[in-house]
Amino acid sequence: MKKVRTRFAPSPTGFQHIGGFRTAMFAWLFAKANNGDFVLRIENTDQARSVNGATKYIIESLEWLGIDISEGPSYEDLKSIDEYWEGAPELNGNYGPYIQSERLTKYQAMAEKLINEGFAYRCDCTPEMLEKERNEQMARREMPGYSGYCRTRNVSKDSSHIVRLKLPGQFSISFDDSVRGHISWENPPLRDPILLKSNGSATYHLASVVDDTEMEITHVFRGEEWIPTTPIHLFLYDSLGIERPIFSHLSHILGVDGKKLSKRHGAASLNVFREEGYLPEAILNYITRIGWSPGEGEEREIFSIDELVKIFSLKGLSKSSGVYDVAKLQWMNGVYLREISLARFNEFALPLLEKEFVNFDRSKWDLVAPVVKDRLKVFNEIPQMVEFLFVENLKRDIDQITSKKIDSEGVRKVLEKAIEKIKNLNDFSIKSLELAIKEIPDELDLKMGPVFIAVRIAVTGKKATPPLFDSMFALGKDKCLKRLEETIKLL
RNA sequence: GUCCCCAUCGUCUAGCCUGGUCCAGGACAUCACCCUUUCACGGUGAAGACAGGGGUUCAAAUCCCCUUGGGGACGCCA
Numbered sequence: 001m002k003k004v005r006t007r008f009a010p011s012p013t014g015f016q017h018i019g020g021f022r023t024a025m026f027a028w029l030f031a032k033a034n035n036g037d038f039v040l041r042i043e044n045t046d047q048a049r050s051v052n053g054a055t056k057y058i059i060e061s062l063e064w065l066g067i068d069i070s071e072g073p074s075y076e077d078l079k080s081i082d083e084y085w086e087g088a089p090e091l092n093g094n095y096g097p098y099i100q101s102e103r104l105t106k107y108q109a110m111a112e113k114l115i116n117e118g119f120a121y122r123c124d125c126t127p128e129m130l131e132k133e134r135n136e137q138m139a140r141r142e143m144p145g146y147s148g149y150c151r152t153r154n155v156s157k158d159s160s161h162i163v164r165l166k167l168p169g170q171f172s173i174s175f176d177d178s179v180r181g182h183i184s185w186e187n188p189p190l191r192d193p194i195l196l197k198s199n200g201s202a203t204y205h206l207a208s209v210v211d212d213t214e215m216e217i218t219h220v221f222r223g224e225e226w227i228p229t230t231p232i233h234l235f236l237y238d239s240l241g242i243e244r245p246i247f248s249h250l251s252h253i254l255g256v257d258g259k260k261l262s263k264r265h266g267a268a269s270l271n272v273f274r275e276e277g278y279l280p281e282a283i284l285n286y287i288t289r290i291g292w293s294p295g296e297g298e299e300r301e302i303f304s305i306d307e308l309v310k311i312f313s314l315k316g317l318s319k320s321s322g323v324y325d326v327a328k329l330q331w332m333n334g335v336y337l338r339e340i341s342l343a344r345f346n347e348f349a350l351p352l353l354e355k356e357f358v359n360f361d362r363s364k365w366d367l368v369a370p371v372v373k374d375r376l377k378v379f380n381e382i383p384q385m386v387e388f389l390f391v392e393n394l395k396r397d398i399d400q401i402t403s404k405k406i407d408s409e410g411v412r413k414v415l416e417k418a419i420e421k422i423k424n425l426n427d428f429s430i431k432s433l434e435l436a437i438k439e440i441p442d443e444l445d446l447k448m449g450p451v452f453i454a455v456r457i458a459v460t461g462k463k464a465t466p467p468l469f470d471s472m473f474a475l476g477k478d479k480c481l482k483r484l485e486e487t488i489k490l491l
Numbered sequence: 492g493u494c495c496c497c498a499u500c501g502u503c504u505a506g507c508c509u510g511g512u513c514c515a516g517g518a519c520a521u522c523a524c525c526c527u528u529u530c531a532c533g534g535u536g537a538a539g540a541c542a543g544g545g546g547u548u549c550a551a552a553u554c555c556c557c558u559u560g561g562g563g564a565c566g567c568c569a
Contacts, residue, residue: 009569010569011568011569013568013569043569045568045569046567046568046569048568049568049569127566127567130566130567134566137492138492140492141492142492142493143492143493143494143565144492144565144566145493145565162567180496180497181508183495183496185494185495186494187494188494188495189493189494189495189564189565190494190564190565191565193566194566194567196567197567198567199567201567203566203567203568203569204568204569207569208569223563223569224495224496224497224562224563225562225563225564225569226563226564226569227495227496227563227564228494228495228496228563228564228565229564229565230495249496251496251497251562252562252563254561254562256502258561258562259562260562260563286503289503289504289518290502290503290504291503292504293503293504293505294505295505295506296505296506296516297505298505298517299505299516299517299518300517300518301503301517301518301519318504319496319497319498320496320497320498320562321496321497321561321562321563322502322503322504323502323503324502324503325501325502325503325519325520327502327519327520328502328503328518328519328520329519330519331518331519331520332519334531334532338531338532371531374531374532375530375531375532376531377531385530434528437528438528448528449528449529451528452528452529453528453529455528456528456529462529462530463529463530464529464530464531465529465530466529466530466531467528467529467530468528468529469528
C-alpha cells in the first residue's frame with residue numbers, strides 16, 4: 001500500500017482565516033492518523049497577488065497550532081518569497097521545490113506534452129477579445145465562457161499565447177468524494193480552461209495536478225468551492241493516464257451572517273484569535289468540531305491533539321457547512337485555561353500585563369494569578385480583572401455599592417469597621433483578613449452580601465472580581481486602608 | 492442563464508449508509524434553582540430541531556421524487 005501523503009497548498013495572498021487552517025488541520029490529522037506525510041506547498045503562481053509576509057504568517061501559524069510539517073519549502077525558497085524573514089526554517093524534502101514559482105519548467109513541459117497528445121492547444125486571443133466575448137454572452141444571459149476560437153488555428157509557439165485544455169464538447173465524468181460520495185456531471189459547463197498563462201506560469205488547474213502527482217499526494221483535502229472545477233482536474237489525470245488522488249471536499253465555515261468567511265469577518269482570522277488570547281490547542285480543538293465529529297457514542301467535546309490523531313477518520317467529515325460560534329470557542333478556551341500550568345499561563349499573561357500596566361508588579365500578580373486563571377475565558381480579559389492592583393487612581397462603580405439591602409450610611413459603617421479591623425490585625429494574611437471581615441455582618445446586623453460588596457467595590461472598584469481576600473492580600477495593607485478611606489469620602 | 496453542493500434545537504452536532512430500540516441524544520448559548528463572599532467553576536432542571544409536499548413501506552429524521560431555502564462555480568484568482 002502506498003504511503004499516505006497529504007498537502008496544504010495555500011497561496012500567499014494575505015491572511016488565511018480559520019477555515020484555511022482547518023483544511024490544513026484535517027489534511028494533517030489524516031496524514032498523522034495513517035502514519036503519512038504532511039506536505040506544505042506554496043502556490044505562488046500568481047506573482048501579482050502575492051503578499052510579502054503571508055508565507056511567514058502561514059508557517060508560523062501552523063507551528064503555533066502544533067501542526068508539524070513533514071516537507072516544505074527550503075530556507076532559500078522561503079527567503080525568495082518573504083525576503084525579510086530572518087528566521088525562516090529549513091523544511092525541505094525529497095519532492096522539491098515546494099514553491100510553485102520554482103516549478104515553472106515542469107508545468108511548461110506538461111503543457112507541451114498535452115499539446116502534443118492533442119489534449120491542449122495554444123491560444124492567442126487577447127484579454128480584450130475575451131472580455132468582449134464574455135460581456136456579449138452575459139448580455140444574452142448565456143453562460144460565460146471561451147468560444148474555442150483557437151482550437152483549430154494551430155497558433156505558433158513563437159507568438160504570445162496561452163495554453164488551453166481541449167475539453168470534449170460532450171462528456172460525462174464522475175468521481176467518488178470521500179465526504180460527499182459519488183459526484184457526477186452529464187456535460188459539465190466548462191469551456192476550455194487555461195492551463196498556462198501568457199507569462200509562462202501555470203494556473204491552479206495545471207499546477208496542482210502536476211504537483212500533486214509529482215509529490216505523490218494520495219489524498220487531496222480542499223474546500224468545496226473546488227467541486228465545480230474538479231472535472232478539469234479529473235480530465236487532466238485521465239488524459240495523462242495518471243491515477244487520481246482521493247478527494248475530500250470540505251464544507252465551508254460560514255460567518256454569523258451565513259456567508260463564506262472572508263476579510264469582512266475580521267475576527268475569524270487566526271492572528272486575531274491569537275492576539276485576543278486563545279490557546280492554540282483550544283482553537284485547534286474547536287475548529288475540529290466544526291465540520292467533523294467523532295461519531296456515535298462519543299459525547300466528549302474536548303480532545304487533545306494526540307486523541308484527535310487517534311480517533312480522526314474521514315467518515316466523521318460533514319457535508320454541510322457550519323457557522324463558527326465564538327461563544328463556544330470561549331467556553332472551550334476556558335476549559336483549557338483551567339488545565340494548563342501556571343508557568344504556561346504566565347507565558348501568555350505576562351507580556352499582556354506588562355504592556356497594559358506601566359506599574360505592573362510581578363510579585364502582586366503572582367498572588368492572584370491562580371485565582372484569575374480559573375475564572376478566565378480569554379486572556380484579554382485579564383487586565384480588567386486585575387486593574388485594581390496596578391493603577392493608582394481607581395475608578396469605582398460607586399453607584400452599585402448601595403442597594404435595597406444597604407444605604408450609604410450602612411456602607412459608611414461597614415467601611416469604617418473594616419478600616420478599624422484591618423488596622424488592628426497583627427498579621428495581615430488571607431486567613432486573618434477573612435476572619436476579621438466576616439465579623440462585620442453580625443456586628444452591624446447586616447447580611448453577608450452587601451457587606452462584601454461594599455468592601456469589594458471600595459478596594460477593587462468592581463462588583464465582580466477575583467476572591468476578595470486574595471485580592472486584598474495582593475493589594476497590601478496600606479493600599480487597602482487607603483482605598484477604604486477614599487471610598488468613604490465618595491459616599 | 493447553466494451546472495454543482497448542502498438542508499436535524501439560535502449555533503456546533505449524534506442518529507441517516509445497514510428504515511422500527513428516536514414523541515430524536517450531546518455540547519455551547521439562554522432561563523430557573525442549588526453550591527457560594529462577588530465572579531467563574533460545578534450540580535440539577537427547563538425551554539428548544541428532523542424546511543415543505545408527495546411517494547415507497549406494516550413502519551421514514553433515515554430510501555426516492557418535487558418544491559423551497561442556503562451555499563458555491565462559471566477569470567491569463569486560488
